Amino acid sequence: MSDLSPSLADPLKEANEPSSPVARFGPEAPLLMDCGVVLDHWQIAYQTYGTLNADKSNAVLVCHALTGDQYVASRNPITGKGGWWTAMIGPGKPIDTDRFFVICANVVGGCTGTTGPASTNPATGKPWGLSFPVVTIRDMVRAQAALIDSLGIETLFCVAGGSMGGMQVLQWAASYPGRVFSALPLATGAKHSAQNIAFHEVGRQAVMADPDWRQGRYLEEGTRPSKGLSVARMGAHITYLSEQALHRKFGRKLQDREAPTFSFDADFQVESYLRHQGLSFVERFDANSYLYVTRAMDYFDLAADHDGVLARAFAGTKTRFCVASFTSDWLFPTADSRAIVHALNAAGASVSFVELESDKGHDAFLLEEPNLFATTRGFIGAAARARGL
Amino acid sequence: MSDLSPSLADPLKEANEPSSPVARFGPEAPLLMDCGVVLDHWQIAYQTYGTLNADKSNAVLVCHALTGDQYVASRNPITGKGGWWTAMIGPGKPIDTDRFFVICANVVGGCTGTTGPASTNPATGKPWGLSFPVVTIRDMVRAQAALIDSLGIETLFCVAGGSMGGMQVLQWAASYPGRVFSALPLATGAKHSAQNIAFHEVGRQAVMADPDWRQGRYLEEGTRPSKGLSVARMGAHITYLSEQALHRKFGRKLQDREAPTFSFDADFQVESYLRHQGLSFVERFDANSYLYVTRAMDYFDLAADHDGVLARAFAGTKTRFCVASFTSDWLFPTADSRAIVHALNAAGASVSFVELESDKGHDAFLLEEPNLFATTRGFIGAAARARGL
Structure with a gap:
């Protein structure tokens, strides 16, 4: 996995x-x-x-x-x-x-x-x-x-x-x-937009679904909701790109292998890329901040x-x-x-x-x-x- | 929450x-x-x-x-x-x-x-x-x-x-x-497509990030990765609709309230709708099946x-x-x-x-x-x- x-x-x-x-x-x-x-x-x-x-x-x-x-x-x-x-x-x-x-x-x-x-x-x-x-x-x-x-x-x-x-x-x-x-x-x-609020809500739910989020008290309790935040980032990252860019950069190219492994490993380069985006994000960003800042965007309606x-x-x-x-x-x-x-x-x-x-x-x-x-x-x-x- | x-x-x-x-x-x-x-x-x-x-x-x-x-x-x-x-x-x-x-x-x-x-x-x-x-x-x-x-x-x-x-x-x-x-x-x-593989991979990671998934052995161990599967479904569901449809159905309408609550509740109707989609899905679908069937689509290249x-x-x-x-x-x-x-x-x-x-x-x-x-x-x-x- x-x-x-x-x-x-x-x-x-x-x-x-x-x-x-x-x-x-x-x-x-x-x-x-x-x-x-x-x-x-x-x-x-x-x-x-x-x-x-x-x-x-x-x-x-x-x-x-x-x-x-x-x-x-x-x-x-x-x-x-x-x-x-x-x-x-x-x-x-x-x-x-x-x-x-x-x-x-x-x-x-x-x-x-x-x-x-x-x-x-x-x-x-x-x-x-x-x-x-x-x-x-x-x-x-x-x-x-x-x-x-x-x-x-x-x-x-x-x-x-x-x-x-x-x-x-x-x-x-x-x-x-x-x-x-x-x-x-x-x-x-x-x-x-409604669609953008929807994507943000999925990300927030991914963070809050992580038991290490501890109802937001993870810093006090010494845990970190890294898995949930990583999933949130992976999903969001897709929305920052375009279908054309993903096709041009990755297409259906496999990652360091000649044929699919028939498993849930990151066979495709795009999977490996996304996992990396998730992992590197959680190293630098606070999960609760992610909730707050996405919420600020959702509320924006000038x-x-x-x-x-x-x-x-x-x-x-x-x-x-x-x-x-x-x-x-x-x-x-x-x-x-x-x-x-x-x-x-x-x-x-x-x-x-x-x-x-x-x-x-x-x-x-x-x-x-x-x-x-x-x-x-x-x-x-x-x-x-x-x-x- | x-x-x-x-x-x-x-x-x-x-x-x-x-x-x-x-x-x-x-x-x-x-x-x-x-x-x-x-x-x-x-x-x-x-x-x-x-x-x-x-x-x-x-x-x-x-x-x-x-x-x-x-x-x-x-x-x-x-x-x-x-x-x-x-x-x-x-x-x-x-x-x-x-x-x-x-x-x-x-x-x-x-x-x-x-x-x-x-x-x-x-x-x-x-x-x-x-x-x-x-x-x-x-x-x-x-x-x-x-x-x-x-x-x-x-x-x-x-x-x-x-x-x-x-x-x-x-x-x-x-x-x-x-x-x-x-x-x-x-x-x-x-x-x-690469983008579709990417969305599927996010869903799979959401399932596998849930500790109740138990490396796939949840049925034996008496748990269910409902939160992870629900997040996966929420994200996927957005891709089944369109920005226009989400705008027409929900726009920025609030759910049973006059003003935003300044919280992470489902203030917006689109949030409430998505949460419901996630919840009703986990009642009827097996999380490991979700991994397998998404993978089958990813592998498809006639x-x-x-x-x-x-x-x-x-x-x-x-x-x-x-x-x-x-x-x-x-x-x-x-x-x-x-x-x-x-x-x-x-x-x-x-x-x-x-x-x-x-x-x-x-x-x-x-x-x-x-x-x-x-x-x-x-x-x-x-x-x-x-x-x-």
């Missing part, structure tokens, strides 16, 4: 004493959450790249996706791997750290240093676990705004991100219209916060938008991006839209996609000229 | 003493399996509807899909529900039991009376469990051929089925070309058995084919059906093909689809006239 028992990072340590800079907030700056809870001791972990200019007008906030982190353009100390968007961000890259001051923060509910379910609840001295309040995309953005305040930045030159990161970009533009000069939401939607009319979320906006989707993305298909663009048009916003040809599915936004790089470079360059940078 | 502990059917009883007629075979008629194992004590459980005519020329074999059974047009005694294809089969229906003798048998590896992993291994007196040989679609068809022999039927008027049933239809036409007058493969493919050339599987065929796909089926998209049709054309076969408009996804073949019924009625009627029925 399979071996789903890898070595694991220590989520307690990462949650409370992360390897990156942290902004800490007390009762003077509580985090008011959509669920009604007020966090009066919380922190946000982040990384920066490049230099903030004198008038603080060149800051780019990058928002990470579901299982991302603040290590957008530098080595992740937990995995030892490079940043997750080094193709996009760095010296001379489309988001050029020689010109811009790039900030990326771990989301609230995450597990790489920002307050989340693996953090210690100051009231009990134990990990929050499931007693942590359920987080929304708007909560994540509120926390980022507090960080931006603490850095003394009034207006962000750009807010950029894909997938759940794109949801945060849209929420930034809606919540703080005067603080976002330009916005780059990629491969995203203004709400999570129009619902504006009487069901998405255009009202952007009423009077001065932000310049560039919206991009990918032809083979079936998690956030182009129709989702078109709905954003229609709302922005209805709100009289400045918006450009491009559907990029790619067979790589949803994950295309993270990969080497020359058309995405060209689009980003063009949009950022024009916005920088307009901003006088 | 969720409650995944339903009441359960007794797979040991159903596997060995099913509620339907059974054909039993001994060493005089062993089942020679693709993996090399020879089963010399095996049985196949089946149901029939209508009357076999005097020259035994009006028999229709219906092949069931992954989790189907022999109760195609009559009450299933395990679930108490009606047959799974009563819309299609019955008096006056497109496959008309006033005219045709319809046979439907449980597949080898299944769990409603045909020999499978829940059956007793005569060599040990215990359930086979994972020591049961891995099954292929061709093995299923071999077993059906033995049943058809035992019923004294030489040529089937029609072999019909959707999804995995359609794979069996294609295998029948390839393995026994002289015994299939007409063939109706629906919503299927001549091989399983061209691979014919030097990689699908047309050779149908060389010289006299069978009349009707191939149908559904526009919103993303598990077996129309391209899969077209590949079958191209091969049949290359083999000089008589074939008609239709892509049916539906937003119901893969499961459309099981549902009220007037265009499918009209297509089937027309095809069966013309074939019956050609057969002189």
